[in-house]
Amino acid sequence: xxxxxxxxxxxxxxxxxxxxxxxxxxxxxxxxxxxxxxxxxxxxxxxxxxxxxxxxxxxxxxxxxxxxxxxxxxxxxxxxxxxxxxxxxxxxxxxxxxxxxxxxxxxxxxxxxxxxxx
Amino acid sequence: xxxxxxxxxxxxxxxxxxxxxxxxxxxxxxxxxxxxxxxxxxxxxxxxxxxxxxxxxxxxxxxxxxxxxxxxxxxxxxxxxxxxxxxxxxxxxxxxxxxxxxxxxx
Numbered sequence: 001x002x003x004x005x006x007x008x009x010x011x012x013x014x015x016x017x018x019x020x021x022x023x024x025x026x027x028x029x030x031x032x033x034x035x036x037x038x039x040x041x042x043x044x045x046x047x048x049x050x051x052x053x054x055x056x057x058x059x060x061x062x063x064x065x066x067x068x069x070x071x072x073x074x075x076x077x078x079x080x081x082x083x084x085x086x087x088x089x090x091x092x093x094x095x096x097x098x099x100x101x102x103x104x105x106x107x108x109x110x111x112x113x114x115x116x117x118x
Numbered sequence: 119x120x121x122x123x124x125x126x127x128x129x130x131x132x133x134x135x136x137x138x139x140x141x142x143x144x145x146x147x148x149x150x151x152x153x154x155x156x157x158x159x160x161x162x163x164x165x166x167x168x169x170x171x172x173x174x175x176x177x178x179x180x181x182x183x184x185x186x187x188x189x190x191x192x193x194x195x196x197x198x199x200x201x202x203x204x205x206x207x208x209x210x211x212x213x214x215x216x217x218x219x220x221x222x223x224x
Contacts, residue, residue, distance in 0.1 A: 047213040102167040104151045108160035
């Protein structure tokens with residue numbers, strides 16, 4: 001059974017960086033892309049980026065290009081998302097999601113709340 | 119960049135049919151996926167590739183895609199079908215979500 005377990009909630013000050021991890025189990029990690037999606041309170045889903053763990057290739061949303069970095073550690077079956085230069089508008093629930101049939105986001109982590117506040 | 123347009127809200131009487139639309143330029147040339155999200159939960163895939171239901175999703179969920187509009191249909195709506203629904207496509211190797219539609223079962 002597929003499980004994606006994310007790291008815990010964090011509170012950060014404006015200008016800081018945050019790193020969120022997503023540990024995968026129940027499938028062969030390198031065989032499926034991993035996506036990162038966020039959702040500000042009461043707002044829509046917003047896609048950030050995806051990574052192919054097999055070769056490390058990445059694709060970023062233009063909106064976050066240069067401010068978000070996603071990586072993966074195949075030995076630990078874990079994906080990481082780093083967001084830098086945080087501002088209050090980055091306060092959101094951040095999800096990792098495993099690519100699935102039909103290039104969907106078939107399995108999701110539980111979400112990590114990142115709060116940016118001075 | 120590609121945009122998907124959804125109505126903000128849809129209401130449906132208990133046991134009746136709800137239809138949620140998703141509009142995009144030449145949308146029929148893309149595969150449209152639909153997610154259900156309940157408060158405090160991660161999204162759940164309910165329809166993929168326009169009209170396919172993942173294992174475990176009730177038969178009351180169906181989808182179609184023609185022209186510039188994809189539609190998610192919820193038949194025999196139940197209270198448990200309330201939530202936010204998002205359409206999603208791929209465009210230029212990026213993921214695009216619609217703005218989401220809040221479904222209320224009356």
